Amino acid sequence: MMMMPSFKCYIVSFEEILFSGELAWLSVIGTQGEIGIYPGHTPLLTEICPGPAHLKTTDHEEKIFYLSGGYLEILPREVKILADTALRADDIDERRAEEARHAAEKQLLSKQDQVNYAQVATELAEAAALLHTIRRKNRMKKF
């Protein structure tokens, strides 16, 4: 049997290393949209948008992480994700994420002038990305 093509992947945040191992496939949300990465990808450097990182290891195990932003370096045989904050999808609290989204939306809609628009928009985007991650994870479970 031929060896499955694979690439090395590291997901690290300032505080810890969340994942390192051989992957068959990885998908991350970059500034220009979702990027699917297979072994032998051309070198690329990009910023990451808040959202899920979905990966499949060489032993057909799928995992989902939540990234709040950061940088992504792709080399043909190696991918590094430098996350600002990263969470394993299992660690995300769905209810809290939902609450955070509602709070941010409410603040955006309220007509107060002193609301810091940019900050609230970021909060909203992060909460939405968290929920997106959870939904994606739930979908994965069904298969």
Place this chain on the structure above:
Amino acid sequence: MSNTKEIRTKITSIESTQKITKAMEMVAASKMRKAQQFMKKSRSYADCIRNIVGHLALASTSYQHIYMQSRPVKRIGLIVVSTDRGLCGGLNTNTFKYLLKFLQAWREADTEVDLCTLGYKADVFFKKWGNVIASKKHLGEAPSVNDLIGAIKVMLSAYESSDIDQLYIVYNCFINTMTQKPIMKQLLPLEPIESDALGQYWDYIYEPSPESLLNGLLVRYIESQIYQAVLDNQACEQAARMVAMKSATDNAGSLIDDLQLIYNKARQAAITQEISEIVGGASAV
């Protein structure tokens, strides 16, 4: 008789001090393990970003970031990492002594220095005569990058606006439990990083643009270096405290032994004196 009583109380007080230092030693030992773990965990981020920045420097991009350009040095920025608390041996004193040599040399060369202090001890030390433009105290045992970002930002914008022309950091490098060594590292302009070669001519695809990417990445890189330095220093602090407290406990032990000997002698002398007094009194009758 009062003499023996005095020695007795002295021994008791030293014993209670010994108990405290012993407890502090054990606390420091367990904290040191934690601090070392922190240091190791975050090192992977620092290694990764170092690697990427190294690749970037090799990549044939025409864009030169301001962090990579060196310019004549008129004013220097210096980040001093120290501990928040004392009782950790000569850790901070060594750092400051090491630093003073450089400060002296810079003063002679007519270069001014702007300081950024991280940790209470450096803040107190340099407040008197240094030009402190940013400081952060009370980082706690598990500092997060968010705590440092404010102070780092001040230094980086000072560099960007050409207020300072070089940026250094001084901290204690954790070698092992017994040895910690103050070192100084240049942060800005970036020194060339050794990295594995990736072929002759190549470049990344940048999304969206090299300028904005590079800017963000390099700031992250500096932040991670400073964060790493703080964690290193923290591991040093606990190690130094452990060693200092261990020697304090040992010293207290030998002090108690000495005092015990003196106490016994004094007691003996008192008894002998009493007997001789009685004997003298009896023979006089």
